[in-house]
Amino acid sequence: DIQMTQSPASLSASLGETVSIECLASEDIYNNLAWYQQKPGKSPQLLIYYASSLQDGVPSRFSGSGSGTQYSLKINSLESEDAATYFCLQDSEYPWTFGGGTKLELK
Amino acid sequence: EVQLVETGGGLVQPGRSLKLSCVASGFTFSSYWMYWIRQAPGKGLEWVSSINTDGGSTYYPDSVKGRFTISRDNAENTVYLQMNSLRSEDTATYYCAKDSIFITIAAPFAYWGQGTLVTVSS
Numbered sequence: 001d002i003q004m005t006q007s008p009a010s011l012s013a014s015l016g017e018t019v020s021i022e023c024l025a026s027e028d029i030y031n032n033l034a035w036y037q038q039k040p041g042k043s044p045q046l047l048i049y050y051a052s053s054l055q056d057g058v059p060s061r062f063s064g065s066g067s068g069t070q071y072s073l074k075i076n077s078l079e080s081e082d083a084a085t086y087f088c089l090q091d092s093e094y095p096w097t098f099g100g101g102t103k104l105e106l107k
Numbered sequence: 108e109v110q111l112v113e114t115g116g117g118l119v120q121p122g123r124s125l126k127l128s129c130v131a132s133g134f135t136f137s138s139y140w141m142y143w144i145r146q147a148p149g150k151g152l153e154w155v156s157s158i159n160t161d162g163g164s165t166y167y168p169d170s171v172k173g174r175f176t177i178s179r180d181n182a183e184n185t186v187y188l189q190m191n192s193l194r195s196e197d198t199a200t201y202y203c204a205k206d207s208i209f210i211t212i213a214a215p216f217a218y219w220g221q222g223t224l225v226t227v228s229s
Contacts, residue, residue, distance in 0.1 A: 034215050036152075043202060043221060044152065049214035055207075087152055091215045095168040096154040 002026050002090050006099025014107045018076045021102045023088035025069040032092035035064055035073045037084045044087065048073060080106055109133040109218045111203050116223030119193055127188040129203030129220055137161075137181040140206060142216060143188045145199035145225075155201070158186065171197075193227045200224050 003026040013019045023033065031051040036044040046055045048064035051071055061076040075082055083106045088099040115127040129141070143155040156177040157166040165177050176189040186203055200222040207217035 036216070043219035044216070045219070046214060046217045049217075050212050053209070053212070053214070055214060055217065089152075089154075089215060091213075094157075094166045096157075096215070098152040098154070101151045 001095055002029060002093060002097055004088055004090055004097050004099040006088055006102055008102060009100065010103045010105070012105045012107055013078055015078055015080065017078050018074065019078065019104065020075075021073045021086055021088075021104075023066075023071045023073075023099045025071070025090055025092075028068050029090045029092035031067060032090055033064070033066065033071045034089045034091065035062075036087045036089065037082075038087065039084045047086075075104075078106065082106070109205070111205065111218060111220035113201065113203050113220045113223040116201065116225045118226045118228065120229050121194060121227055123193055124189070124191045125193060125225060127190070127201055127203075127223060127225070129186045129188075131184045131186070131203075131205070134205070136184040139208075141177075141179060141186040142204045142206075143177060143186075144202045144204055144216065144219075145197075146202070146222075147196075147199045150199075153199075156188065190225070193225075195227050198225060198227045 005024045007022050033051045035048040038044040047058050047062050052064045063074045086102045110132045113129045119125050142157050145155050158177045162179045174192045179186045202219050202222045204216040204219045207214040
């Protein structure tokens with residue numbers, strides 16, 4: 001099984017800052033990497049698919065990058081609504097696996 | 108508008124069975140793979156199962172293989188998750204989800220239902 005190691009587990013940042021979240025796959029996942037945002041009590045929402053493609057309706061301050069085994073999600077100019085938990089997912093091969101999540105708090 | 112509505116959750120004793128349903132609308136159901144994902148209280152996400160468009164191919168992680176069965180009824184726009192031999196560690200909110208397809212690239216889990224809570228406890 002492909003293991004997804006997500007870091008950091010938690011993050012505190014100020015409004016207007018830029019933050020990055022990383023996911024490291026245990027083997028090459030060929031850009032088959034998606035990012036999700038989940039707010040408390042809500043279903044997750046897709047932000048990025050195929051490593052760097054922005055889902056319709058997602059603000060352009062979100063971006064994804066990476067290749068091979070290393071991927072990252074960057075959020076520019078943090079807004080209050082970005083406080084949430086973020087997860088990565090590899091859908092390269094079954095069983096599909098998620099990262100452990102990153103809880104982003106706004107100072 | 109895509110809508111996915113899960114039902115069937117509740118409190119069940121260990122070793123018993125439960126069947127979840129997810130009714131879909133707003134898209135051509137028979138053209139899309141469907142999925143179940145779960146989230147234990149306060150924990151992360153775990154993919155639980157996938158089913159192809161005609162139901163002929165299904166996939167599961169080892170944690171549920173042999174106990175859970177995904178199926179679909181394309182005439183009723185519904186996907187099911189039959190859960191047998193339930194364990195306390197199956198306690199979670201269960202979500203159904205679908206992809207979006209952009210030319211040749213699938214955006215996994217682009218749409219999610221609101222989830223249904225399954226609690227396995229005596």
